Amino acid sequence: MMIFSLIAVTAISSIFVIFPEVTQAQTEENVFVTHNGKVVKTTGEVIDPLYAEATMEFDPMEYLRDFDYGKTSPLPDGTTLREYTIVAEDDKIMEVSPGVFYNAWTFNGSVPGPTIRATEGDTVKINFINNGSKQHTMHFHGIHPAEMDGVFEVVGGEGGQFTYEFIAGPAGVHPYHCHVMPLEEHIVHGLYGVFIVDPKEGREPADEMVMVLNGLDTDFDTENNFYAANTIPFYYQHHPIQINTNELIRIYVVNMVEFDPINNLHLHGNLYKYYPTGTDLVPSFYTDMITLSQTERGIMEFEYQYPGKYLFHAHKVEFSEKGWVGIFLVSDSEQETLSLTAGDPNEYGT
Amino acid sequence: MELDKKPSRVKTVASGLIPFVFVVILMAYIFGPGSDLLDLGIPLPExxxxxxxxxxxxxxxxxxxxxxxxxxxxxxxxxxxxxxxxxxxxxxxxxxxxxxxxxxxxxxxxxxxxxxxxxxxxxxxxxxxEAAAPRLQLSSELIGFFAIIGTYVGIIPVMIGLMWFPFIKRLSKNKYHFFLALTVGLLLFLGIDSIEEALEVSDESLAGSFNGVLLVATVTILSFLGLYYTGEKLIRRVKDSPYAKPVAIALMISIGIGLHNFGEGLAIGAAVGLGQVALSTFLIVGFALHNTTEGLAIASPMAKGKPQIGKLISMGMIAGTPAIFGAWLGGFMYSPFSAVIFLSIGAGAIFQVILTLVKWIQQENQNRLSSASIVSGIAVGMLVMYLTSIFV
The missing domain is CATH 2.60.40.10 (Immunoglobulins)
Known part of the structure; x- marks a missing residue:
């Protein structure tokens, strides 16, 4: 009899496991619209990293046009000294996509770190403080003495300090990143940023922005789970970058993606002049598609003739479908001056 | 006497309960003051x-x-x-x-x-x-379709196998033992096959926390024990009549095979439901061929008694029709967990039948199992099943 009751218990309990869809009475209905316009109704919750408004600590829109020129003071020889303080940390848990939490390692609290900007010939002095638990350094791409290379001069954690000092050059756009082994780990966790060196004669005035193309390997399987321009996947898709027609746009693009050998940037409805590494004042290409390998970077310049919504994204479509996609919302500059009071062109209808 | 017994019963109950009390205290400690012990290591979500x-x-x-x-x-x-x-x-x-x-x-x-x-x-x-296919919607057309497939795979082959009954009946005692042993070989193969299938499903679709291998083992043994108990009762009840015992054994075999065929139906229904259409064609042809041997397994023990056509047919139905129900369940509400359970129940049933048959052969053969006809029968049974299984 024991056996039968055992079998009966097993059989009955298995029924509950077999049919797990317990009917949950819920009256409230959520609705969401997919990108091809399909309306989906659900009694449950919507998880939509593509258009969900996330409350991120890091604001890619602010980062986009934020340049740190440092604390300037004249030197006896007539050149300029620019001083910066950069603090490294490695215990920050950041919400990188709605609901996804990642242990980012940061320079000055963000990924990418601050965009350090100087003019060719300036003396750049960086007071580096390592408040992390691991060793970190700052390694700049560019021309500088060996002892300022941030490779062999490892800075210990819990308050270790180092002062990097060198003459900014050559003119162009360069990355900086931590160079402590295991290097890949220190880079992919977020210890990188952009270093812009302006030519002495300056560049034509423009609406300037920085885009660091990066990836996030949230499950540490040496494959990126997310890609983005400036860390947050899909950010510039749900927060289009507002620009004007007939205004020169200049983007400093740096590819910091690891694991995947290449990345690229494709612009819709337009072509850009491309200056590899930004070291030459004459563009090398006029194209809408540039492929970049690790830490490969350059300057892109373009103007939009027609107003409207234009995508920009990796034409390695896998990357764009995992977050590296954005929108330029181009407003008619003449109309804008006319209708400054007549409402905002903020309706991009996603 | 009465008074003496009472305190001893209290003692029995108490001595049975005391360890439980300590188990409760142990648990309370781990979850209460001793919970620090559990903080070691990092629990990985899954x-x-x-x-x-x-x-x-x-x-x-x-x-x-x-x-x-x-x-x-x-x-x-x-x-x-x-x-x-x-x-x-x-x-x-x-x-x-x-x-x-x-x-x-x-x-x-x-x-x-x-x-x-x-x-x-x-x-x-x-x-x-592997291949996207629309989930099958419950419709009378599909219900009919699965019923036909179930009949084709389950009932018809078993019935064809039963047609060997007159042939077996005419055999000498030695040759008859050969066919009984052949049945053991067939069933042994089916039992192993069911377990393999159950392990495969649990490996593919069940989480590690279900302890797939142990789940299969537990359900198989429970099913074996349950049917063993019932079967022995059934056989004991009919012991007096020499004609009834073969019938009882044949009935046990057909129930065991029926449970096994339920699992086969499940596999076919699931294959259609999951869109592996080419695979299911093979499954259907293979199972049909394979299952004629099951009819033989039922016919063999019956051959000793009088020809009882009605009983034979109803046993064929018991063995064959579950394939239809299996196909319905597999096609319309497949769940890997239920598949593992049913396949394991089938395996347990078959092992129980094997035990009953072996005991019977031993009894028929003057308590010996090592005669040439028996050994070769089991071997041929396994081989036939293996060869027909290649088609599945």
Whole structure:
């Protein structure tokens, strides 16, 4: 009899496991619209990293046009000294996509770190403080003495300090990143940023922005789970970058993606002049598609003739479908001056 | 006497309960003051995508939290491309809780897909589907279709196998023992086959926390014990009549085979339901061929008694019809867990039948099992099954 009751218990309990869809009475209905316009109704919750408004600590829109020129003071020889303080940390848990939490390692609290900007010939002095638990350094791409290379001069954690000092050059756009082994780990966790060196004669005035193309390997399987321009996947898709027609746009693009050998940037409805590494004042290409390998970077310049919504994204479509996609919302500059009071062109209808 | 007995019963109960009390104290300590002991190590969250359905222009994934800690579902993807989705009833899953993730997606029939689900710590879990096929909708047409397939696979071959009855009846005692042993060989193969199948399903679709191998072992043994107990009772009851015993044994065999065929029907229904249409054609042809041998297994013990056509046919039905029910269940509400359970029950049933048969052969053969006819019978039975199984 024991056996039968055992079998009966097993059989009955298995029924509950077999049919797990317990009917949950819920009256409230959520609705969401997919990108091809399909309306989906659900009694449950919507998880939509593509258009969900996330409350991120890091604001890619602010980062986009934020340049740190440092604390300037004249030197006896007539050149300029620019001083910066950069603090490294490695215990920050950041919400990188709605609901996804990642242990980012940061320079000055963000990924990418601050965009350090100087003019060719300036003396750049960086007071580096390592408040992390691991060793970190700052390694700049560019021309500088060996002892300022941030490779062999490892800075210990819990308050270790180092002062990097060198003459900014050559003119162009360069990355900086931590160079402590295991290097890949220190880079992919977020210890990188952009270093812009302006030519002495300056560049034509423009609406300037920085885009660091990066990836996030949230499950540490040496494959990126997310890609983005400036860390947050899909950010510039749900927060289009507002620009004007007939205004020169200049983007400093740096590819910091690891694991995947290449990345690229494709612009819709337009072509850009491309200056590899930004070291030459004459563009090398006029194209809408540039492929970049690790830490490969350059300057892109373009103007939009027609107003409207234009995508920009990796034409390695896998990357764009995992977050590296954005929108330029181009407003008619003449109309804008006319209708400054007549409402905002903020309706991009996603 | 009465007074003496009472305190001793209290003592018995008390001595039985005291260890339990200590178990309770042990548990209370671990979860209460001793909970620091549990903080060692990092509990890794885990989810399992148990089922993927293709419904209209949506992909549905049934997700279960099979890890030690609660999880939150934050993202869905198809072929590693992020997709917006809906989670019902909600995205928070306690241990063993399930949720349905609905991903709007214009999928293409017969193409492979990998469904990925990401949880709050950024870990992604995935499940591969070999070929997308629409989930079968319950319709009278499909019910009929599965009934025909079940008949073709289960009932007809078993009936054909039963037609060997007159042949076996005419055989000498030695040759008859050969056929009884052949039945043992056939069943041995079927039992191992069921277990293999159950392990395969649990390996592919059940989370580690279900302890797939132990689940199969437990259910197989429980099924064996349950049927052994019933079977012995049945045989003991008919002991007096020499004609009834073979019938009882044949009945046990047909019940065992019936449970096994239920598992086969499940496999066929699931194959159709999961869109592995080519595979299911092979399954149907293979099973049909294979199952004629099952008719032989039922006919052999019966051959000793009077020809009882009615009984033979009803046993054929007992053995064959479960294939239809299996196909229905497999096609319309397949779940890997139920498949593992049913396959294991079938395996246990078959092993019970083998034991009964072996005991009977031994009794028939002056307590010996080592005669040439018996050994060769078992060997040929295994070989025949193996050769016909190649078609499956």
């Amino acid at each position: 989810i399992t995508i148990e089922m993927v359905d293709f419904v209209g222009s949506e992909v549905h994934a049934t997700v279960r939290n099979t890890g030690p800690v609660p999880v939150e579902i934050v993202m869905a993807d198809i072929n590693d491309r992020i997709q917006p989705a809906a989670v019902e009833p909600n995205r928070f899953l306690e241990r063993y809780e399930t949720a349905l993730v609905r991903i709007p997606f214009e999928w293409n029939e017969a193409e492979p897909y990998i469904i990925g689900i990401t949880i709050e710590d950024g870990t992604r879990f995935e499940k591969e589907v």
